[in-house]
Each structure stands twice: as C-alpha cells, then as structure tokens.
Amino acid sequence: MTRRLHLNVNILNAGVFGGSWRFPGTDALASYGIDHYTAIARKAEAAKLDAVFLADGPLLDPSIRHRTGNNLEPTTVLARVAAQTERIGLIGTLSSSYNDPVEIARRLGDLDHVSGGRFGWNVVTTAGPVAARNFGRADEPDHALRYRRAASFVERVVAAWDARTELRSPQGRPVIVQAGGSTDGKRLAARVGEVIFSADQDIEKARAFRDELRSGAASFGRNPDGIVVLPGLSTVLGSTEEEARRRRELLDELLPDAYARDRLSGQLGISLDGLSDDEPIPTDLLRDPIEAGGSQTFNRVVREIIDREQPTLGQLLKKLSGGGGHRIVVGTPEQIADDVERWFRSGAADGFNVMPDVLPSGFDDFADHLVPELRRRGLFRTDYESTTLRGHLGIGVPEVRAVDEAELVSAS
Amino acid sequence: MRGEALAVLVELDVGDGPSQVSLADADAIVAAAQDAGVTAIRLVDHVGEHVSVDPTVAAAHLAGRYGDIGWVVDVPTTHNAPYNLARRILSLDRATGGRAGVVLLAGDGDEVSDAAAPDRDATDPADRWVEYAHVLTQLWESFPAAALLGDQENAVVADDAKIRPVDFDGRFYRVAGPLDGPSSVQGRPLLIAVAPADIGWARVAAVADAVVVGYGEIDGAAEKLEEALRAAGRHRGEVALLARLDDTRAIPELQAWSAAHVVDGIVLAVEGAAPEVLSAIGALPHQDSPGRRGTLRAGLVVPNPRGVLA
Numbered sequence: 001m002t003r004r005l006h007l008n009v010n011i012l013n014a015g016v017f018g019g020s021w022r023f024p025g026t027d028a029l030a031s032y033g034i035d036h037y038t039a040i041a042r043k044a045e046a047a048k049l050d051a052v053f054l055a056d057g058p059l060l061d062p063s064i065r066h067r068t069g070n071n072l073e074p075t076t077v078l079a080r081v082a083a084q085t086e087r088i089g090l091i092g093t094l095s096s097s098y099n100d101p102v103e104i105a106r107r108l109g110d111l112d113h114v115s116g117g118r119f120g121w122n123v124v125t126t127a128g129p130v131a132a133r134n135f136g137r138a139d140e141p142d143h144a145l146r147y148r149r150a151a152s153f154v155e156r157v158v159a160a161w162d163a164r165t166e167l168r169s170p171q172g173r174p175v176i177v178q179a180g181g182s183t184d185g186k187r188l189a190a191r192v193g194e195v196i197f198s199a200d201q202d203i204e205k206a207r208a209f210r211d212e213l214r215s216g217a218a219s220f221g222r223n224p225d226g227i228v229v230l231p232g233l234s235t236v237l238g239s240t241e242e243e244a245r246r247r248r249e250l251l252d253e254l255l256p257d258a259y260a261r262d263r264l265s266g267q268l269g270i271s272l273d274g275l276s277d278d279e280p281i282p283t284d285l286l287r288d289p290i291e292a293g294g295s296q297t298f299n300r301v302v303r304e305i306i307d308r309e310q311p312t313l314g315q316l317l318k319k320l321s322g323g324g325g326h327r328i329v330v331g332t333p334e335q336i337a338d339d340v341e342r343w344f345r346s347g348a349a350d351g352f353n354v355m356p357d358v359l360p361s362g363f364d365d366f367a368d369h370l371v372p373e374l375r376r377r378g379l380f381r382t383d384y385e386s387t388t389l390r391g392h393l394g395i396g397v398p399e400v401r402a403v404d405e406a407e408l409v410s411a412s
Numbered sequence: 413m414r415g416e417a418l419a420v421l422v423e424l425d426v427g428d429g430p431s432q433v434s435l436a437d438a439d440a441i442v443a444a445a446q447d448a449g450v451t452a453i454r455l456v457d458h459v460g461e462h463v464s465v466d467p468t469v470a471a472a473h474l475a476g477r478y479g480d481i482g483w484v485v486d487v488p489t490t491h492n493a494p495y496n497l498a499r500r501i502l503s504l505d506r507a508t509g510g511r512a513g514v515v516l517l518a519g520d521g522d523e524v525s526d527a528a529a530p531d532r533d534a535t536d537p538a539d540r541w542v543e544y545a546h547v548l549t550q551l552w553e554s555f556p557a558a559a560l561l562g563d564q565e566n567a568v569v570a571d572d573a574k575i576r577p578v579d580f581d582g583r584f585y586r587v588a589g590p591l592d593g594p595s596s597v598q599g600r601p602l603l604i605a606v607a608p609a610d611i612g613w614a615r616v617a618a619v620a621d622a623v624v625v626g627y628g629e630i631d632g633a634a635e636k637l638e639e640a641l642r643a644a645g646r647h648r649g650e651v652a653l654l655a656r657l658d659d660t661r662a663i664p665e666l667q668a669w670s671a672a673h674v675v676d677g678i679v680l681a682v683e684g685a686a687p688e689v690l691s692a693i694g695a696l697p698h699q700d701s702p703g704r705r706g707t708l709r710a711g712l713v714v715p716n717p718r719g720v721l722a
C-alpha cells in the first residue's frame with residue numbers, strides 16, 4: 001500500500017499564535033463556546049482528516065489576561081463531537097498525574113465505545129505547580145517520577161480496556177498518543193505510544209527522532225510501523241507569498257508583549273525582567289532543562305533556536321510568536337505542500353499535528369487549499385477507507401504488556 | 413409544590429447489560445422525552461454492582477443530538493478528584509446552555525487526592541460529601557462569565573481581577589482553583605443530593621439545589637427539608653424536592669399525589685426495557701406550553717446563585 005500522510009487538526013482554542021484571538025474578523029471569545037469545536041471538527045471530517053486533537057491541562061493558565069486558553073474538558077467536548085460527526089478520529093489530552101486510573105479507564109473506554117472506535121488518548125504528565133495546587137500538592141512531582149507513574153498508569157489503563165467484556169470498542173481499544181520529547185518521554189513513547197506528537201524545528205533532527213523512536217519500539221518487541229510520528233506544524237497560509245508574509249507580520253503585531261515574555265520566561269525557567277528587546281539572551285542566564293522544571297521538550301527547542309541563530313530577545317519572541325516552539329511554516333498552499341512533502345518523503349514525519357495560526361480561518365484555508373494540493377500530489381486520502389481511528393492511522397491493536405502489580409507511584 | 417408545572421426527570425441506566433438500555437434505545441427515549449416536555453434525563457452511574465456507560469460521556473454525547481432537555485448525571489466522589497469533576501460538569505453545563513446538574517453520590521476518595529489528603533483520619537462518606545459539594549460550588553463560581561471581555565483593541569481577554577482562586581483547605585481536600593472556564597448561563601450546574609437520610613438533612617440543606625427522595629420515604633420529607641433549610645438560613649424555594657417514582661401505576665394520579673406530598677417534581681425510574689420507558693413517557697401529563705425551554709434551574713424552579721451573575 002502507498003504510504004499516505006496522516007493529518008490531525010489541533011483545535012488549540014483561538015489558534016496557536018498568542019495574538020490569534022485578536023486577528024481581524026475573528027470572534028475573540030468564540031473558543032469559549034462549544035460550537036467553535038464542533039464546527040471545526042465537521043470541517044475536518046469533510047476534509048477527511050485523521051482526527052481532531054484537543055490539548056488540555058487541569059488548570060487555568062495564569063496568562064488568561066492576555067490570551068485565550070483551553071477551557072472545556074476534552075472528553076465532554078469529544079463525546080459531543082462524536083454525536084455530530086461519523087468518521088473523524090477524536091484525540092483528547094488527559095493527565096496521568098492527576099487522574100485516577102480506575103475512573104479514566106472507564107470513562108475513556110466508554111467514550112471509545114460511544115464514538116464507534118474513534119478515540120485516542122494523548123497521555124501527558126502535566127508540568128508545573130499551578131495544576132499541582134488543584135490536587136492538594138504544593139509543587140509539580142519530579143520529572144522522572146511523573147514519567148515512571150505515566151508508564152505504569154498507561155499499562156494499567158490499557159490492561160483494563162483489554163479485559164472488558166461489555167461496551168467494547170470497534171477498534172479494540174483507544175489509541176495511545178504521547179508527546180514527550182525528553183529522555184523519559186521518548187522511553188515512554190517507545191514503550192506504549194502509538195501516535196507520537198513531537199516538536200522539532202529541523203528536518204534532520206526530526207528524522208533522527210523518528211528513527212530513534214522506531215528502533216526504541218522494536219527494542220520493546222513492537223512493530224515500528226505501529227508508531228505514527230506527527231510533528232506539530234503551525235501553518236500561516238496566503239494565496240500569495242506576500243499575503244502569507246503579511247499575515248505572519250500582523251500576527252506578530254497582535255501578540256500581546258506581556259504574554260510573550262511571560263511564556264518564554266516560563267519555558268526557560270528564568271526571569272527576563274530588565275532585559276530589553278534588542279539585547280541578545282545572555283547564555284549564562286540559561287539553565288539546564290532538567291533543572292529548570294516544566295516541559296523539557298520546549299526548553300530544548302527554544303535553546304536550540306538560541307544556539308543556532310543567537311537572536312535578540314525581540315527576535316526570539318517574534319519567532320516563537322507566543323506559539324511555544326512548534327515549527328511555523330509561512331507561504332502559499334504550494335509552498336507549504338512542498339515542505340510537508342519533503343518532511344514526509346525524507347522520513348522525518350508520518351504526517352503532522354496541524355496547529356493553524358488562527359481558528360477557524362486558518363483551518364478553513366488549510367482544508368480548502370492545502371488539503372486539495374496534497375491530494376493532487378497523491379499524498380493524502382480522497383475519502384475515508386475506515387470507520388475507526390486505528391483504521392485511519394493504519395495501525396493494529398498491539399499486544400498488551402504484562403502489568404506491573406507494584407503500587408502506582410503518586411507524589412504527595 | 414411551588415409552581416403549577418411539575419418537573420419530570422426520566423432516569424436511564426445505559427449499557428450493554430440485559431437490564432440496561434442500549435445507547436440507540438437511549439437516543440429514542442431522549443427524543444420522546446424532549447417531545448413530551450420532560451425537564452431532564454437522569455443518567456445513573458450504576459445499578460447494584462453493574463456500572464453504566466459513564467454518565468458524563470453519555471450525557472455529553474446525547475446532548476449533542478438533543479438540545480432542548482436537561483441532563484442530570486450521577487457521579488460518586490469515589491475515583492473522582494473534585495477539580496476534574498467540577499470541570500467536566502461545568503463543561504457539560506456550558507455546552508448545553510445551562511441545562512446540567514450532578515447527583516453527587518457519597519463514597520470514598522480518589523487515588524490522586526488520597527495521596528495528598530490533609531487529614532488521613534477523615535473517612536466518613538457523609539462528611540466527605542458535604543466538603544466535596546462545597547469544593548464544587550466554589551469552583552463553579554471561581555471564574556465568573558463577566559470576567560471574560562475579549563477586548564481585542566486593548567489586548568485583554570479577561571479581567572483577571574474578577575477570577576479568584578478558591579484556596580479550599582479542608583479535611584479531605586485541598587484545592588487552589590480557579591477553574592479554567594467561565595461560569596454558565598444558569599450561574600452554576602445544579603448540585604443534587606440523593607438518600608438525604610444517609611448524608612444527613614443538615615448537610616444536604618447546607619449546599620444542595622435539589623434533593624431526590626425515594627417513593628417510599630416521601631412521607632415527612634418536605635417537613636424535614638424545610639426544617640433543615642431554616643436551620644441553614646435558606647428558604648424552601650431555593651431547593652427542589654424530587655420524588656423518585658418506580659411504580660408507573662402512580663402516573664395518572666401524579667399531579668394530585670405530588671401536591672399532597674409537597675414535592676416539586678418526580679424522577680421517573682421505570683423498571684424494564686425501552687418499550688416500558690417509552691410507554692411511561694407517553695402516559696405523562698403533556699406539557700401545554702411547547703417550545704424552547706430554558707435552563708435546568710428554570711425547569712426545576714430553583715434560583716440562580718447570586719455570586720456569579722452580577
């Protein structure tokens with residue numbers, strides 16, 4: 001069978017850019033209403049995408065003053081989307097650190113059943129003290145502990161799904177999606193991940209990452225083709241190169257400055273106070289990602305940009321544009337299709353977790369102009385050939401690993 | 413009874429088991445119930461040892477097909493950290509235009525909260541219930557909808573001074589808050605109690621918006637509720653008293669029976685499969701003012717909380 005691209009749309013509230021919600025013609029608060037999500041999902045289904053993807057964390061992001069945040073619980077959103085669509089996959093993010101394994105096994109298994117076998121669980125360990133404080137803790141659990149818990153947590157949940165006699169899913173059980181780029185995260189991905197949502201700026205690094213995951217999976221006795229690697233890809237589309245470039249510049253202008261600085265400072269685990277926009281970032285300020293806390297993946301991505309390009313603070317803020325570090329492509333549908341094709345054919349990606357610049361307009365452009373271009377090139381399906389998420393992804397149901405009966409580690 | 417209309421909830425146990433209704437049957441029942449003017453569907457968590465389809469999933473799914481009926485979901489404290497449950501129920505409430513409520517079932521803790529429990533000697537399910545209920549109601553009001561501005565010109569999404577942490581510090585739970593999303597159009601979802609004699613009328617009266625009493629235990633329930641509310645400094649009109657009716661022979665006398673027992677509504681719990689449930693819905697007194705109804709609070713005639721609807 002010809003290898004085909006896999007595409008998800010990440011409905012990241014108003015869009016991946018920090019200024020998305022201010023983009024002209026955008027309803028600033030649309031992402032606080034359910035119809036925003038169901039309408040984008042229906043559009044994604046019409047475009048025959050593999051799945052919609054919802055990021056999430058059990059917390060209010062402290063940047064709420066300046067940017068819209070994720071604000072609806074994913075399983076309730078996806079259960080509703082399932083009622084209003086027929087084929088598209090439904091991927092939701094749920095924390096392994098802050099859920100009870102018995103409850104989540106039941107709820108996610110039932111969602112998979114109710115949706116006719118379309119659900120995927122994006123397992124995250126949830127960084128940061130803000131979420132921890134909603135669950136009786138003063139600070140986030142240590143990174144290694146979070147991942148140790150995640151591994152046994154996922155295995156336990158998968159075993160519970162496998163043992164079901166009622167409410168079984170047409171796809172066997174939900175797809176396990178995982179996004180960690182740290183050493184611990186890669187190990188978890190190789191062990192249990194089926195779809196890997198990654199973050200890489202550089203095609204060679206992305207290819208090496210995919211190779212590493214595939215061989216890691218093989219070392220756990222898994223079939224490497226049972227792993228689908230989807231880097232995050234932020235798209236800024238225009239009908240001409242000039243139009244796309246202007247759209248990108250406008251998004252920079254709309255980015256609330258206070259938000260961009262706060263977010264970068266959080267990602268690097270350092271204070272940027274007193275640093276002006278035209279100064280380079282002093283390397284002695286940078287901390288080791290493992291010591292800085294928070295997400296190691298994004299810390300690493302940002303540090304690589306700093307090492308490679310030595311930008312001033314202002315240039316770096318613009319480059320990230322409040323989006324955090326996923327790769328941004330700017331151009332016409334043909335130009336972006338060239339980029340997508342190059343990554344796909346070179347083995348750097350099996351497809352992409354698409355993060356449109358502005359929602360819904362950026363995704364409308366993606367579905368209406370980029371998807372047809374990818375089809376013309378024979379890279380993307382013209383219709384669904386399956387009714388389940390596993391079917392769309394072309395992956396089977398892996399063997400269940402023996403569950404370690406030792407107690408689940410839980411930070412107190 | 414406080415108004416003319418009698419609120420009716422139809423109880424469903426959705427699942428694959430022989431005594432449960434399938435998802436397809438549930439769909440047909442909700443369609444009939446919505447047409448008949450039923451106030452809400454109640455989705456149970458389990459019957460005996462047999463669990464149902466997760467009620468929050470089933471409600472969110474069915475609500476995606478039927479937009480003009482309320483949703484009451486049973487959820488135990490057991491296995492559910494309060495922050496997670498608060499989010500899920502508020503998400504459902506917002507997605508349904510303020511038509512959701514939760515029947516909070518007294519039980520044990522959850523794996524996440526237990527590991528950080530403030531007082532490990534606190535174990536009484538009734539004490540846990542009332543603490544949990546207060547965490548929910550406080551979280552639901554922590555991000556008032558009025559805080560959302562969407563001011564594109566001045567780059568202000570929300571007035572964060574209006575969004576307040578709850579900093580709940582109890583014996584069972586410690587929860588900082590605030591919640592991630594704004595309050596709903598009905599202020600907050602309904603907090604509903606069952607088995608008030610087990611939880612204790614005083615605890616129920618402190619926090620509930622509605623209380624469900626078994627058919628056989630209805631005698632004297634209105635008086636006990638009224639007395640407990642008075643002691644809690646609340647009015648009888650703030651809480652709906654619902655009788656759970658599992659004998660459909662009582663339906664023809666429903667209005668008179670409800671008036672005699674001073675109940676505000678019934679929960680129709682029909683033993684049997686889909687045809688029996690549909691037939692019971694068909695026998696209900698038809699609501700004479702069809703058309704789009706309002707929130708679940710409006711349907712149960714309980715007031716919106718003052719806190720978040722300034």
